Amino acid sequence: MALFTKKQVAIEKSPSVDNGPERVPNNRLDNEPNSPQEKQVVAMRFTYGNGDTPLSGYTIKRGVGTGGFGEVYFAINDAGKEVALKRIQRNLDVEMRGVRHVLNLKHPNLIALFDIRFDNEGQGWIVMEFMQGLGLRDALDRVPSGMPEEDALRWFGQIAAGVTHLHDNGIVHRDLKPANIFDDRGIVKVGDYGLSKFISASRRGGQTESVGTFHYMAPEVGKGEYGKEIDIYALGIILYEMLTGDVPFNGETSQEIIMKHLTADPNLDCLPSPYREVIGKALQKNPAARFKDVREMLAPLGLAIDQGGMVTRMSHPGPVPAYTASRDTSRSIPPRVDPSPRMDPARTQPTVAGHTPQRGPTVSMPPANSLHYDEPIASLVKQKAAGIRNWWQGLPQNGTRLALAIVGIYMLISYGPFLVPIVGVALVMYVPYYILWWFFRPPVPQQPYVQSQPLAARSPQPQAPQPKAQPPVLYPVASQQPQPAPSLAQQRAAAPRLTAKQIRQAQQRKIALLPMSNRVQSYTGSLLGSTMVMTILAGLATISPMVSSGSQSGPAIALAWSGFMALATTWTVLTFSKLWETNDGDNATRRFSMLGAGLGLGLAAYGLNQFLVVPWGDMPTMMSSSNFVAKDWEGFYGTDGVPLLPAYLAHFALLMGLVRWWRQADPLRSSRFSIFAVIGAVIGELIVNAVFQLPQPWGIFIAVGSSIAIQLSTPKLFADNEESHSEAQIV
């Protein structure tokens, strides 16, 4: 028996996992890269490999995935039937009991279970339908800002049909999540319902451990209540995620997510009616306040389950339920303004497996908008302005605002003469920059229909400019029912989490999956943004006494030289960083590459110096020190102490190789702008300067300017320690 040891991620963890709720998609076989969340999960230990026959009659082709309950393989039986084999290695009794309950269920939107078998070692196996297509998790990862409405309805209608069939047979799935849902050639199938259980009168079964995934887990699960309302809650979360690209309750820790499920209201302002109302009612904290069944949930969306158990379009959508958030959740999200055309109702029909979409009534769609702050600088300014506005609004009313306003006005008056020209220069520079950006921005593929835009992005409701919806604000007050504290099982299940490195790798893979056009757009935006920043910095430097005082033009020429070199350094770093943003790579290799780039910069510095004829000799007082290592090295410095070509080459090569510049442009860095990174660049420059001196403070200006421009011009893509989905947390 071959032992296939894949990356052992989190599987060898605490014993609590044995009873943990989390599992992975048991049946995914798409050949595309897995989602960032699943990647961590899939990369685990496979007991069997290609050609092994642990079950007589079945030959394993390859491993598909592993989960808390077992490993899943793609196998072919002797007759050529392709199946998925799930090897139950944990919680055997629990899983087998659940599977036996559902073994004979038949529905087109449920993954079929064929058999339960045991191998020679007594190991239990489930033989099930093999899914060829894409998982919903993957589909969601490909559209980080949300699916087009038609796609979301196609998925959701069929998921709901499968869940309805379970409920009609007295079964609660209990673990609905995108990782358990697949699209097999246009037919959506819900899988992994081995944990399902019969709905009992007491709503308590033999399985006492907490089930479900944190992001999709209803609040009452912590109390051991497993009614079908928890599936409706999960359906609400999934619908929200499909439309917005993010789950409504997210957090940096599992505990935070659970607490939000228990206490926070979802931010539904980014959704139009009837989705806002439907999701709002599905996500009620009180199970009794939710839809009483899935059919009731589908009606306002214009969907219904027919006699055959298939989802169909209704000629008239059902009434939209009333929903009012217990508090305003939109405060942190700036409004969007521009109206855009209404979507064509004829285009909104969901495509349902086996059903030709019929023209009919559609969802009520308020006028959408299209004010996109795609231009990176405007987007950043808007984002910061929103943050300042929220901070201001959050200040106490006890005079703090007044005091701060007085201080602000005083500072404005004091520094006005300095600020006005800077702002003026910035504005003047922005206009040609924006024109250039507009003309040279990468082409965006035209969507054939208006509704191809993510629904959330078309909403007239307040929304953040980022592609992903902002996580909702956590409110400390419970909503509509007494909230239980997280159970011991929840806390125990919450313990195992991804390491920071694993999260980082997942995020890097998510970046790697972004369309190339997005990355090119981000790159060009960074180049132009850094130019703007450098222009402003140079403008600021011109008002310093060192440059502005006196009649000699030397300092001004030196400033121009250092400004251009800082910009060249910035662009070099941005280019390398863009190439390296999808993985951490090897530090030594990257330093060496940067060192090589530094040689090029040194050459450019020398060439520019010759071109501008910087009068270093006329500025002897600006040499920082008369003692440095290479002072007397042959050919490095002239007799007047002016650096020659080798000194430029050595200085820039050493500076680029010494400081890990690419980290300052890392989209996954901990903060957008770090003063410590700037200090690090200065220290690096001073160290290099102690060996190969350049005229100062121009060398420091290059280091500081580059660091600032690099950081400000590159966006930070993820929130700190963001874990998009809790699937990755537990195996």
Place this chain on the structure above:
Amino acid sequence: MRNWLAKTVAVDHRTPETPTSSQSTSPGHTGIPQFLWIDGVGGYRICTGEEWVVGQAVPGNQVDLTILGDLSRRALALRRSGRDYFLQPWQDVRINQHPIDRPALLQDGAEVTIGNRVQMSFRLPNPWSSSAILKLLSNHRWQPSVDGIILLADSIVMGPMEGSHIVCPFWNKELVIYRDSHKLFCRSAAELQVNQQTRSGEFELHVGDKVRSEDLSFGLE
């Protein structure tokens, strides 16, 4: 018209599960593995040779690549010439929605529509390799069922980067499978376990080999 366009496909009574490739490299004689099964990623069929006929997967049809779909028994032929791939249509075929009725050059990223429904993509993802990848875009399947077809010219690049023939997102390092004469070799910077024996550098791959390391595992059939 070159004779490859009118070639006759040799009769072969292998079962669908048996690896098949081009006529010029019949399995069993070359010993080159025909299938690549990568855990957590997918299954790929390795096709050597220079010419391949694509047709419908029906009993008795002995063409090189069969698709379970509504297409002719001999729908089209593909031929490699250097790094160029040409497509000869024998039924209604469109490349990027443009109907073609004569041999056409396939560009990287081309979408080939056969008949009304069957659609596949053609990729030459790696600039240093002439090997191509075929994948079905429509809801059809290759027979035998795999996730893609590798038209092996010289090498197959597998790894986490986009330019790989097979993107394996969990892998930390690139791995290259290359062809030398009638043998397949593996080259990797990582230390690998082949059939539970430690190997590194370059080594030959055989049918039935199982290769693994800390972050990858695949089998050859």
